[in-house]
Amino acid sequence: MNKPFSIDLSVDVGGLRLRNPVMPASGTFAEGLNKVFDFNRIGAFVTKTVTRELRAGNPLPRVVERPGSLINAIGIPSRGVPHFVEKVIPQYAAYDPPLVVSISAPTAEGFASLAAELSLPGVAAIEANISCPNLEEDGKAFAMRAESTERVTRELRAATELPLWVKLTPNTGDVPEVARAAEAAGADAVVVANTILSMAIDLKTFKPCLGNIMGGLSGPAIKPIVLRQVFQCAKAVNIPIIGCGGISTAEDAIEYMLAGASAVQIGTATFLQPAAMIDVIDGIEKFCLQRAISRVADLVRGVVIEEADDQDLAWLSPTT
Amino acid sequence: MCETNVSFDIPSSASQSTIPSAAARSLWQPSVVAELARVVANTAVNAEYRHLVVDCSAVAASARPGQFFQLLCPPPEGEQPFLRRPMSLYGADPAKRQVEFLYKVTGAGTRGLDLIRPGGRLDIMGPLGVGFALDPKWKHIVAVGRGAGLATLAPLAKAAKANGTQVTAILSARRPELLVSADLFKLHDAAVVPVTDSQQTSGPGNVERILRSVITEGRCDAFFTCGSSRLMRVQQRLASECGIPGQVAMEQQMACGIGLCYCCVRDFNVGGEITHRRVCWDGPVFDLMEALP
Numbered sequence: 001m002n003k004p005f006s007i008d009l010s011v012d013v014g015g016l017r018l019r020n021p022v023m024p025a026s027g028t029f030a031e032g033l034n035k036v037f038d039f040n041r042i043g044a045f046v047t048k049t050v051t052r053e054l055r056a057g058n059p060l061p062r063v064v065e066r067p068g069s070l071i072n073a074i075g076i077p078s079r080g081v082p083h084f085v086e087k088v089i090p091q092y093a094a095y096d097p098p099l100v101v102s103i104s105a106p107t108a109e110g111f112a113s114l115a116a117e118l119s120l121p122g123v124a125a126i127e128a129n130i131s132c133p134n135l136e137e138d139g140k141a142f143a144m145r146a147e148s149t150e151r152v153t154r155e156l157r158a159a160t161e162l163p164l165w166v167k168l169t170p171n172t173g174d175v176p177e178v179a180r181a182a183e184a185a186g187a188d189a190v191v192v193a194n195t196i197l198s199m200a201i202d203l204k205t206f207k208p209c210l211g212n213i214m215g216g217l218s219g220p221a222i223k224p225i226v227l228r229q230v231f232q233c234a235k236a237v238n239i240p241i242i243g244c245g246g247i248s249t250a251e252d253a254i255e256y257m258l259a260g261a262s263a264v265q266i267g268t269a270t271f272l273q274p275a276a277m278i279d280v281i282d283g284i285e286k287f288c289l290q291r292a293i294s295r296v297a298d299l300v301r302g303v304v305i306e307e308a309d310d311q312d313l314a315w316l317s318p319t320t
Numbered sequence: 321m322c323e324t325n326v327s328f329d330i331p332s333s334a335s336q337s338t339i340p341s342a343a344a345r346s347l348w349q350p351s352v353v354a355e356l357a358r359v360v361a362n363t364a365v366n367a368e369y370r371h372l373v374v375d376c377s378a379v380a381a382s383a384r385p386g387q388f389f390q391l392l393c394p395p396p397e398g399e400q401p402f403l404r405r406p407m408s409l410y411g412a413d414p415a416k417r418q419v420e421f422l423y424k425v426t427g428a429g430t431r432g433l434d435l436i437r438p439g440g441r442l443d444i445m446g447p448l449g450v451g452f453a454l455d456p457k458w459k460h461i462v463a464v465g466r467g468a469g470l471a472t473l474a475p476l477a478k479a480a481k482a483n484g485t486q487v488t489a490i491l492s493a494r495r496p497e498l499l500v501s502a503d504l505f506k507l508h509d510a511a512v513v514p515v516t517d518s519q520q521t522s523g524p525g526n527v528e529r530i531l532r533s534v535i536t537e538g539r540c541d542a543f544f545t546c547g548s549s550r551l552m553r554v555q556q557r558l559a560s561e562c563g564i565p566g567q568v569a570m571e572q573q574m575a576c577g578i579g580l581c582y583c584c585v586r587d588f589n590v591g592g593e594i595t596h597r598r599v600c601w602d603g604p605v606f607d608l609m610e611a612l613p
Contacts (some may be wrong), residue, residue, distance in 0.1 A: 030579045271403065
């Protein structure tokens with residue numbers, strides 16, 4: 001049987017052309033997945049966040065499950081820059097997908113110097129995880145406020161010529177405003193979003209379920225919330241958006257693309273189905289074939305918003 | 321944030337190779353699969369443990385002793401387990417393409433497992449982790465297990481027999497009727513020494529006495545243990561005193577099971593330095609002397 005046509009799965013995302021719009025969320029990808037699927041199939045690699053300082057991570061327990069979701073407080077264990085450069089980056093050299101390096105630092109200057117140091121051959125883009133606590137701002141995450149987002153993004157922009165992706169937090173009142181600040185300061189794309197700050201308490205012990213007390217909520221339960229934030233950000237900025245939050249199926253990914261995402265990241269779903277990214281890629285292609293959509297990029301910002309007719313509210317007020 | 325002075329390194333022993341050669345990549349094949357396996361049997365073996373047998377792929381059935389699977393357990397009524405549940409391998413038969421598990425109903429996941437009837441389906445992911453390593457030179461080994469460790473050590477019996485290695489299995493439980501795996505060890509010609517709380521034979525002092533006599537008889541070229549910190553410490557002491565190598569299978573709460581999330585880390589003592597390792601990826605089997613309770 002002849003295919004009606006072949007689907008162009010490629011997308012342009014913040015300075016990179018990806019073979020398809022599906023990549024891992026930072027912190028949910030490692031070499032072990034090479035046992036499960038062919039690494040050359042995914043759109044990009046995104047590393048676990050690296051920091052300059054050596055970090056042991058949070059006390060255990062580091063995860064707790066809730067219906068349709070997971071709360072984690074891993075605490076960004078990091079072996080530092082030399083280990084990352086010598087051991088992690090080379091692991092991906094033999095594969096085709098571009099390598100996106102996720103970085104974090106406690107200060108804007110720290111972000112900039114780390115981005116500069118990691119702008120190396122073999123690194124295709126920097127993803128700045130600015131959802132972490134900012135030591136200069138009383139521990140508030142950079143991405144909670146437009147001003148701190150703009151400052152750290154400006155310093156990052158000056159420090160690297162690589163495509164710069166800025167990963168925003170959903171834990172703020174005005175994500176579109178923060179996305180605008182990142183765009184104004186020179187980000188090539190924004191990742192919307194990180195996990196949602198949350199908590200769980202054990203009724204046997206009355207103690208928090210996580211060693212860190214609070215953690216980040218992920219999984220299918222958060223998808224509608226982050227999808228809404230992607231939709232709002234798409235109206236606020238012109239740079240590409242990478243959607244990340246509760247995606248486990250091709251349908252989820254397509255919803256994100258319709259809402260405004262040029263690409264998507266998959267994290268928690270991989271914990272349940274280790275080949276989830278491959279299933280999503282295949283599912284997107286199948287959807288496009290069935291719907292005769294020749295380019296997956298055509299889905300981006302494709303949500304149809306029809307102006308509702310003005311409601312007739314005359315009946316509310318008594319006729320005079 | 322915890323900023324203690326902890327280092328990380330890759331275990332020197334049987335760590336998992338991950339960077340494939342160019343030739344290997346062109347012939348890429350999965351070595352871990354997530355698949356819907358068909359349940360052949362799911363039956364009680366005693367008051368606490370149940371025995372689960374599933375038909376699976378050749379990849380899953382190639383699981384080795386000490387490795388584990390991540391089971392996506394069906395939800396029991398009123399509960400919604402989200403994550404997969406790690407389950408150590410009880411048996412694998414590549415010819416019949418089957419794997420077996422032995423489990424105790426303790427939480428939402430295992431309550432769900434308990435509901436699956438023969439003919440039903442179960443999503444299994446594996447084989448995962450670094451299992452036990454049997455040196456062909458070893459003539460006699462000792463397996464010391466308690467609790468879930470009885471199931472984890474069980475596949476060693478068959479592997480040791482195939483290796484021409486004799487096994488002394490010291491199996492510990494609260495009561496004699498809870499000594500699962502004893503028959504399996506006997507089936508593969510192991511010498512089984514049951515010790516129980518109810519008979520007051522399971523204390524570390526008595527186990528040490530038994531181990532010392534096995535060592536004196538020259539029947540302990542290596543220790544294999546799982547399921548009891550107290551018994552692990554006894555073996556660590558004897559291993560150090562007598563220069564005997566050992567391996568221990570460790571447990572920890574897991575999420576991904578394949579080294580991505582770093583939620584299952586434990587401390588290990590590597591040359592006097594405390595090191596974090598992922599139980600799911602660097603283990604679950606570790607060098608006995610590096611394990612910390």
